[in-house]
Amino acid sequence: MYRVSRYRPWLLIIALMLGGTVLCALLAGRYAQQRALDDESLQVRRQLGLYAQTLQQRIDRFGTLPQVLALDPDLHQAVSHPLTAAERQRLNLKLAQANNVTRASTLTLIDKHGIAVAASNWDQPTTNVGEDYSYRPYYQQAMAQGSGHFYGIGMTTAVPGYFLSQAIYDERGAVLGVVAIKIELRALEQEWLQSPDIVLATDAHDVVFLANGDAWRYRLLRPLGPQERNEMLATRQYADRSLQPLQARTLEVLADGGRMVRIEQPALPRPVLWQTLVLSEPQWKLHLLHDASASTAVGRSAALAAGGIWLALCFLGLFVQQRRRLAAHRQRSRRELESVLKQHAQELRTAQDGVLQAAQQADSGLSRSLAHLPQGVVVIDNEQKLVAWNARYLELFRFPTGLIRVGRPIEEIFHFNARRGLLGPGPIDEAIERRLNHLRSGRPHMRESEKDDGTVLEIRGNPLPDGGFVTSYADITAYKNTARELRSLADALEHRVAERTRDLDEARREAERANRYKSRFVASAVHDLLQPLNAARMFVSVLRGKLQGDARELSEHVDAALAAQDAILNSLLDISRLESGALKTHVRAFALSPLLETLAREFGLAADSRGLQLRWVDTRAVVVSDEALLRRILQNFLSNALRYTPRGRVLIGCRRDGGQLRIEVHDQGPGIPESLQGEIFEEFRRLDDGVDQERGAGLGLAIVERIGRLLGHPIRLRSTLGRGSVFSVSLPLGEAADVVIAPAPAVAPVVDSGDDSPLRHCRVWSIDDDPRVCAATRALLERWGCVVELADGPQAALEIASAFNVPKLLLLDVRMGQWHGPDLYEHLCGLWHARPPVILVTAERDDALKAQAAENGWGFLSKPVRPPALRALMTQLLLRHRS
Incomplete structure (x- = not known):
């Protein structure tokens, strides 16, 4: 009790000091950081204004050029009537000369139909001449309003730029054509690279099109609506560039409109100050991201200073208090000081005696104070005479007895060494004089010298305060x-x-x-x-329509075996694409619930047929992944769970794990031994206790493991023998605001098998280089009532194609020897003088080819073809083409 009451005042003092320090540091740090942040924000806005002025000046420099060119009589005459070759060449040269003078990127003359009739880059591989620009906004604006502007990526040059356009009028005010100028702004990005900050420029859709870093270009500051996306696709503003979202989180909004923001994608290590400036014309915005860590450092320094001042005041008070206590100890301190002074005086007397003894020994030359040194040492006075040396010096140079003595001039030692060849080649007198002059100058030196016997000496010389010189010689042979x-x-x-x-x-x-x-x-x-x-699958489909009873059942077994073989080949191809890196991903934020509901509905029917229960747990989570590849992973999980669960139930649900979401599939199967849990993700590895008639090829989990590695989604497994297994995939959570609702897929028309079916009496051509495929296709189409005029290879099609035998529908293979399917189609269209609907039926798994088919409105089916899918697609294309 006594001890507690004794230390209580000290505890209160310490608590007061620490509490006051923390409070002062917080208040001062916050105030100083806010002031510094306001100053930085003001500087950033000024800098942003300079960037905006530079951008506006660059655009204004070329602003009147389209208007001047629109008044040129040659350009006016060029769009008034069709041009001859000579007139077109003369106009191209004129535009090229004008472009060289103005130093723009490209000058283009476009007629009233949107076709470029002349351009300054006429002699380049990426020339604009002959291209159709009617879909470009700057052309449409000029035709409607007289002038236009647009920023986008050039479709022939693939170089981005800012387009300015001006309409060319005739005497009655009708538009004859448009002259357009392209301004490249990449030089601005090069200038921005000199800035330590991040500078961005966005268009009216908040798409970053200029930036001083590649990671920031073509980023979305906000999600695009369906109308905006359709507009950008129609104008092909950014061609095939992938527009990725710029993920940012606002931490604080400043008084002047600036924001403190943490950038998550692309990631920045620290929060930044984000300022935005809206440009009046064009409708762009300039953004500057400034590292505001200096304001944080200012706040930290102010906090430390305030805390230090508070502590200093506290310690000052304690110091005054302790002054009284120190007065009582002064006498004792004085006595202790006198004792220490006496001890030091004794030590000084002892040291003085040692100095005198050393001076007396120096009279004999051989100094004891130098005897312990490993180097050879010699000392001379200001008259260049020997004063002292040690035994190592005599040992290194092997001087004869009596040569080295106090008072002997060092010049005589040099002469002796010169006669033994130790001063090197050259005249002896010059070598001696050079060394004497160096000693007289009093400059320190260091050099190495090698003797005839291979000994290497390191020689160091330093002047003494009284004008003498001391030289040391160290044997460094072993070191060398x-x-x-x-x-x-x-x-x-x-x-x-x-x-x-x-x-x-x-x-x-x-x-x-x-x-x-x-x-x-x-x-x-x-x-x-x-x-x-x-x-084979087409022939089986034909047979199934003609057989009855046991034979029909047998044909269905054959079709099921062929479908299983098809699945194995597709899995092998998927593994090949995953290992070669050819599989492209489309990662985005999407709601998970619809995907889980679809999977539960699809696999619920299979579970019911086996007498199993499939349950799923709904979720409101938004995840970031490739929806199609994630669906593939979960399909494999559910397929394996149903295959290896003889009875009981299968469950699919989600668990949150920090910023991740873990999707789990639970089964009540026999479980997987721990020794096999690492092997089941290898190719052609499978357990032997599944349902016999549904044993897989052992490729599903191998594909799952590779897809998870491609997307960065960890795949995990935990299993207990006799109780079941849990397969899971972890993926990052997203924000609901980032979800982009995809347009609803087009509904395929109902296939009518009656006499009024569009396929009945439909003239169809089938082109494939495999005779078996042609025969099977002919048999299948004729069973549907089609008239197959050709089922042969590309050469036969080219020989009979003409304007009198245009088919209503074309089935076309892609890879046929020297012919490529789309190229063959264009060649045939030239012979037919028509473009009938076409379905690409191919074994190629090429996303670019599939995208090309979708863009041109062609059908696309992967081999082996399922006859119902082929019939539905043919009917859909015929109905669409008829309408």
């Missing part, structure tokens, strides 16, 4: 030999490392070549295997 050996060893190691590096590079290149060859081989093999499989 070791250094030479280390250099030799380092050269040998460097040579061996270079050899090993070359070997490793060659091995890596061999491995890459082998991997590319393997991927090409797998893709080619699967393509060739799918051709006869496609023909």
